[in-house]
Amino acid sequence: MSIPTPPSLPRHIAIIMDGNRRWAKNRFMPAGLGHAAGAQRVRDIVKACAEMGIPHLSLFAFSTENWKRPPEEITGLMGLFRTYLQREIRDMNANGVRLKVLGDKQRFSESLQKLIADAEQQTAHNLGITLYICANYGGRWDMLQAVQAWQKNNSNLSLDSLTEASLAPYLSTADAPEVDLLIRTGGESRVSNFLLWQAAYAELFFCEELWPDFTGETLNQALVWFAGRDRRFGSSAPI
Numbered sequence: 001m002s003i004p005t006p007p008s009l010p011r012h013i014a015i016i017m018d019g020n021r022r023w024a025k026n027r028f029m030p031a032g033l034g035h036a037a038g039a040q041r042v043r044d045i046v047k048a049c050a051e052m053g054i055p056h057l058s059l060f061a062f063s064t065e066n067w068k069r070p071p072e073e074i075t076g077l078m079g080l081f082r083t084y085l086q087r088e089i090r091d092m093n094a095n096g097v098r099l100k101v102l103g104d105k106q107r108f109s110e111s112l113q114k115l116i117a118d119a120e121q122q123t124a125h126n127l128g129i130t131l132y133i134c135a136n137y138g139g140r141w142d143m144l145q146a147v148q149a150w151q152k153n154n155s156n157l158s159l160d161s162l163t164e165a166s167l168a169p170y171l172s173t174a175d176a177p178e179v180d181l182l183i184r185t186g187g188e189s190r191v192s193n194f195l196l197w198q199a200a201y202a203e204l205f206f207c208e209e210l211w212p213d214f215t216g217e218t219l220n221q222a223l224v225w226f227a228g229r230d231r232r233f234g235s236s237a238p239i
Contacts, residue, residue, distance in 0.1 A: 008227040010180030012056040013049065014195050014202065017042070018186030019210030026210075032076040037212035039080055043088065048216045050095050050129040052223075056176045057131050060194045064104070064138035078112065081135065085115045089122050096128025102172040103137030104145070132173065139196030146170035173198050181226045183219075185211045203229050 017038055024034030042059060049057045062077060069077075092099055101116045108116070149170040150162060168174065179199040182191065187208045191199065205222045207214070 009052065009054055009223065010203075010226055011054070011177045012058070012179045012181075012198075013054055014058040014060070014179045014182045014199060015045070016060045016182070016184040016186075016192060016194055017211040017214075018184055018188055020212060022186065023210040023212045031073055032080075034212065035077060035080055039084055041212050041214055042084075043091070044216065045214065045219060046097060046129070046131055047095060048219055050097060055129060057129055058102075058134060058173070058176075058179070058195060059132070060134050060137070060192075062103075062135040062137070063193060064136055064141055065193070067107075067136075078108070082112055082115060085119045089119055092119075092123050092131070093126060096126045097123060098126040098128070098130045099123045099133065100130060101133045101135055102142075103135045104141060105136065107136050130176065132176065134194070137172070138193045139191075140193060142172050142195075143197055145172075171197060178202070181205060181222065183207070183222050185209050185214050201231075203231070 020034035020038040021031045022034075023037060024031050027033075046057060061081070066077075067074065091097075099119050101120065105113050105116060146167055147159075147162070147170075150167055151159070153170075154161070173195070176198070179195055179202040182195070182199050182202040183205045184191070185207055187206070189206045191204070195202075203226055205225060207218055207222070209215075209218055
């Protein structure tokens with residue numbers, strides 16, 4: 001299977017990494033080991049996207065709804081996030097990865113917030129792929145905070161003055177193009193409050209593989225499928 005080449009490659013891929021817990025359950029393992037296997041898969045897929053020249057990759061790591069999970073699982077996820085930030089910076093710099101963490105970071109511990117800020121600062125000047133880790137993120141939250149930020153900076157204007165173009169710079173992904181391809185693993189077919197504004201015209205690719213089993217081969221399948229899509233963006237003729 002041949003890999004598409006620019007301009008048929010998406011500029012921005014977003015992935016809902018679903019299936020870590022089921023992957024562990026199928027192997028009679030605790031959920032934490034499934035999340036650890038999923039973190040390893042993140043490394044592989046980021047590297048694959050960087051090598052193909054895809055400029056933007058967003059990964060749904062922890063949603064605003066995930067706080068409802070058992071406390072021990074949340075503690076494990078926060079620990080895994082901490083470990084990822086500490087261990088991956090060297091490889092990110094070696095591979096030109098610029099890291100940005102999107103979401104409401106205020107709910108994280110101060111030490112984790114500092115790790116996030118340090119990781120973002122250390123990779124800020126990398127010119128390869130930009131990796132967006134969406135943590136304590138929700139699409140509805142993103143739109144709400146954008147409106148609030150716009151209103152704060154435009155207190156002399158009424159909401160009647162707000163347009164799509166004027167709101168876009170206040171979204172958490174203000175420096176990224178809109179999502180071209182949204183992938184969800186794990187056999188589910190929903191977007192789960194992920195990048196709702198940014199994925200308005202995204203092509204949606206759903207696959208059965210649980211996230212720890214998602215390989216470069218499946219990524220290539222998604223890219224070949226994407227390259228064959230007729231993207232009209234609401235018009236009557238291909239663009």
